[in-house]
Amino acid sequence: MNFPFTAIVDQEEMKLGLILNVIDPSIGGLLIMGEKGTGKSTTVRALAELLPEIEVVKGCRFNCSIKGPFCVECEERLNRGDTLEIEFKKMEVVELPLGVTEDRVLGTLDLEYALTMGKRKFEPGLLARANQNFLYIDEVNLLEDHIVDLLLDSAAMGMNRVEREGLSFYHPARFILVGSMNPEEGELRPQFLDRFGLCVEIKAIVDKEKRKEVLKRRIQFDLDKEGFLKAWYDEQERLKERILTAKRLWHEIEVSDEILEKIVSLTAELSLDGHRGDIVLLKASKAYASFEGDKELKTSHIKKILAMALRHRLKRLPFEDPKEEVKKLYEITQLL
Amino acid sequence: MKSPSSFDFSFVRKLFPGVVGNYLAKLGIVLNLVDPKCGGCVIVGVRGTGKSLLLKSLKTYLSYTREKFVEIPSHAREENLLSGLDLEKTLEKGEPQYIEGLLERARGGYVLLDDLHLLRDDVQAIIFENLHNYCLITTINSEDGEVSPHYLDKIGLCAPMEQLSDRRELFRSSLTSNVDSSTDELKRRIGLARGLIKSYKVEHHLWDYLTERALSEGVRTHRAEIFLFFAGRALAGLLMHKSLQEQIFDYVAPLVFSHRKSQKNERTEEHKNPKTKKENDKEREREDRDQRPHQAENQNESKRGEQKFQGEERQKRLGETESRSNERPIEELIPSSSKEEIFRIGAFSEIRKILLPKNRKLTKSAGRRSRAKTLRRGYKLRSLPFAKDREIDIYETLKKASMYQKMRGSGERIVIKREDLCSKERGGKESQLLLFVVDASGSQGVKRRMEAVKGAIFSLLIDAYKKRDKVALIIFRKFGAELLLPPTQSVQLAHRTLKNIITGGNTPLSAGLFEAYRLIKKYHYRNPGSKVILILLTDGKTNIPLKKAEDPLKEVSSICSTLSKLPYVYPLVIDTEIKSDLLRMDLARDIAKWLGAKYYELEALSGEGLINLIRTYQQIL
Structure with missing residues (x-):
């Protein structure tokens, strides 16, 4: 259970930046520059929780949207004349940890399958999980260069193409990229900086009343999650409706x-x-x-x-x- | 000093009797036993203070009370932490065998991790990414590593481990048996506390109090007061209070704030109070004259005075006139008779200095220039014979096995034997660290020297965008050396730090070199495979030794020879002596020899000369 988005105090610019990306994902993501402990990841998770479930192809390992584009496997199914069924999935915030390996990002050879069946099969990576979801990178400025390059490629094409270890595979990778960084801990390469659609700056709240509200709501939530969510339910629904309408009409x-x-x-x-x-x-x-x-x-x-x-x-x-x-x-x- | 409160802390003295003293660290752990919402605890201290012993005591307790926990060894790797395929067993049995990752097993329990700072960056990332699943109790040895403040903020509580003056005491304590009646007593107490804390109602004024407290401590992260609340609530439970009282939070405040206040904040506090600043300056001047080595102490004292001044109003409201409220709980915890148990309040500011040095920069080794042979990252370079600590190259392994399939009569399943296994060698590119060690003493040409260095650092940082190198600056003057710019790529940071460099005073060259040595060792530990280009700008006229009564030049020579033995250090010496001077001594030339360094004269390098020189040098490597 995540903290409700509407109960997040202040930080309006960050909230708006995220919402705009949901309304039109082609904006290209959000970079949050700011201090630690200001609720960056909480806010992203909260928004994912608020949004309606995504429609995916039933049984697809790559979260393909029912409207396409499709991954190799879904295409094969279509070519065979199968009909693709819909499945609803909760939206996810996929976190890309620092020090992550290429294999984990792109996906790799399915070892189990290769060993037991003697055949090659592709094992989905984080980009597959992130398809139609949020991809969150904490301290994005400290991410290693070759990983950044991989992300840039996939983000630009909306597609993850893997040609390695004798595998040839592709699947859609359309995600809302959210990065956070503290500029004093190192700069982000300009190419990568430019790739983020929007960029907001966020600071800890020093206004006593607002800060008190942050604390109060957080503790109330921690002590009684269900009660808290219930109290914010209407507000959440209203915002959800507003976002969905905007998404339809933009x-x-x-x-x-x-x-x-x-x-x-x-x-x-x-x-x-x-x-x-x-x-x-x-x-x-x-x-x-x-x-x-x-x-x-x-x-x-x-x-x-x-x-x-x-x-x-x-x-x-x-x-x-x-x-x-x-x-x-x-x-x-x-x-x- | 008698505290007005009547809280009974006597139980704290009985916690983990296997470890002497260190009540605050013990309390930090026990609060988490009461309520994991306290966010875990990190114990900070130097070697031999009993950190590991304390963790062991905790482990004994958890095993005894059958609570869920896992221990993570500091050499753990990604595959130990996350669930995955057990390759060896799979090969043996011919069907997939899985290992449950350590973190998976820890879900909802405690994670005990000694020496957090020794974990590789990628492993640390995994631990902190999953922090909401478990309660982390960990230790950091401040001498040999560092942990990102970003991560530290995510850990609820932080406590120092004190050096005990009586080592015999420590020895004796480690001999006492681990489980005794006190364990049952603690278990009972924690059980009661767990029940009690659920019954507390939160009064409205408490929100005000907690927020004010955080603001007055000068912390910015919102986590501070959140963890303050849970820690205080847990303590109230342990003390069997019927309700939550404001005062209880004073006792846990040090545990919550010490690792969240940055030195930057402290400095702004200084500026707010011009009088104190002036006093500090005066003090410093006096020290320079007297050559007294008590600088740190004096500063601490004046800082204390200042905080007292700032906190006065709040304390009046609390009906309290004694000193800082921080001190009170500690005073309370300590029996006044036994001296070695007295807790130094200074230890907390030390934590801050250790964990959160000003303008600290996270170190990462990924970069573009020199090739490195790390094990897990980067693109594949080539296949190698299998070795246990290397990553398996699946494609090559299958390819090799496929040749023998008929011979092995495999049928439906591919048969892989041990001899088929291949490993991967990966190559990323490693960054270089450009470490400037600069004489900022008042000797001739100091201005020119500093300008050349600033110019070089700035232009090199512009490059750093593309090349991902890091730049660091150590200056030495007066009586010591200072790491002015920790390894960084941030133009912003360099810009701010280098604007005003103070110059003048003596030439403690050995202090500068020693600081460089320490930085290099630390940097290389965290960034194995990285290269360090050491650029020393000096005229070599050292006149202050590190050790009293030592010949300064001899000292320099011995540090130089130690440095020259580090294979990943590439030294350059830029002689800043004015060569037309009648008293020229050419000492820097000798230093270059001792270091095994290339030698240049600053005079001979015109304008952009230094930058070009360094660039050329980089290219050669």
Whole structure:
């Protein structure tokens, strides 16, 4: 039983960042920069708990969505003329631990099967489990490079292709990537940084009243889980409904040329590399508009999302104070 | 000092009689026995303080009371912890045989783990990832390793292990029998406490109290007051209280806050109180003149004064005027007669220094430049003959076995024999550590030296993005050496730390080299296979020895020869002496010889010279 999402005090930016990714998973994940003990992993888990079950192909070891794309095995079944049945599964937060091996991430030869049957078979790895789920990496900046590379490849393609040990296999790997890091413990490679759709900064709460509320709710939850969940049930259902509605409607959000121009001029002003910044800003703003129940994209939506979408993409001179960038961003926001 | 409270702590003295004293550590463990929600306990201390003995006592207790627990050896690997296929048995029986992982068996019970710091990074990651499944009781030897503060925060309680002044006492205690009447007594008490804590109602003002407490301690992580609550509640249970009283939390506060306050926080506290800062500075100046080695003590004292000042208001409200409230519980636990049992409050600030050095950087060895032959990570390089501690190369093994299948008459099942087994060699790329050891004494050219070093560190860190190298900086001046920048890739951190480096004073070269030696040993332990490029910038005119009355130059020579024996260290000496000076002594040239180092003169290196030199050197390796 997880702590209810709606009972998490404050940390609004992080919560919104996660919700937007659920509304439109193509936003490309969330990077949470912040201190320890601020509820990062609790929040991710809580959101997974709140969301409805995912629809997967019954018996598929790779969590294939019933709507496709499919893994090798599901494709074989389809080719044989089998019908794929639906199964509902609870959403999961798959954690990628530091020091994880390549085999565990990608999957590998099924040893048991090979030894007993004398045939090769693919054994799913963490990417298979993460398909249609959250993939959470704590201290992502300390993850080893070759693992980061693997993740980048799969995340970009939405597919995990394995060609090793005489195996040739692929399966869909579409996950919401959530990473957390403390920038003082080492930087993240720029390529990887850019891969995260949104980035939020999170700090421990020092306001006494809010902090008290954090403590109170946590202890109440720990002492009586069922009672606590019951008390928050309505609130949870309301949010769930709101997210699902937004998920259904976000692509109907109208975007005027004027707004598009604003976005482009913003990113030009900041002289960002590449176009990912523009695209993410647009997508996330639309998701936010939808979450707010609006029909068209407005400047206010973009204002709200700007920092999240661009803070990690700003070009920083090597020794520029990180605070300077934030200042730059807020200046830009004023232009809107 | 008599405490106003009338809590009876006499039972604490009877806990784990096999270990002398150390009541706080024992209490930290027992609170977890009452309620695992206390989040586990980490015991910190130097060698020979009885940490392992205490764990053994706990093990005896758990076996006696038949509670669920597992012991994890510090050499444990991933396959021991997680469930998996038992390959050897599978091969023997011809059908899959599974081993239940240690952590699987620990679910809902206690995990006893001696020497957490010795575990490999990937194994630590697994242990902390599954922390919600069990209650971790562990130890750290502060001398030979470090654990990420990120992980430490996840452990509920932390207690120091004290050096006992009387070793005979320790010896005698280890001879006493382990299970006696006190074990039953403890079991009964814990049983009662477990029942009692469920009956407590939480009054509203308690939330205020706990939050204020955490804020006034200057901790930021929200875990602090959560664990404070559970630890206090467990203690109230142990003391058979009928209800939860505010004061109870003061007694467990040291267990909760010591490993969560960073030194950074302490420094900001200093700034808040300009008077104390000035006093500190004055003290430091005085020390420099008097050459007194009591710096640490004095600082501690003034810090105490300052905390007292800050906590005054709160304590008044509590109707208490004596000293820090932290001290009270400890005072209470200790019989005033026996001196060796007196708990030093300083030990807690030491924990902080040990566990949470300022601006600490986690060390990881994955990087791009030099190839390494680690066992488990990276891509496969080639197959090797099988060895027990190597990873099995399944594909090669099956391939080899397939050739003999007909001969072995296998039928439906493939027959694999021991001789078929192959292992894998993997290659990742290891990072290099660029360790600068810089003379920041007041000798000639100090400014130029520091500028060159700062410039080099900054430009090398820009590279670090791509190459994943780490940079560290040790400076030595006045009477000692300081690790100013621990191994890091963070531009942000370097930027902040290097902005103002204070220079001037004597030249304690041997202290600098010794600090380098310690850092290198520690770094290499955690990052086996990594290379260290040691860049020493000095004119060699050492004038302060580590040991009193020792010839400083002789000392330098002996440390140098120790360093030169480390095969993974690649030293460079940059001589900063001004060569046109009439008094030139060319000492640095000798030092380079002792180190077996390449030697350059800073004067000869123009502008970007130092950076280019280091880059070239890196490439050669």
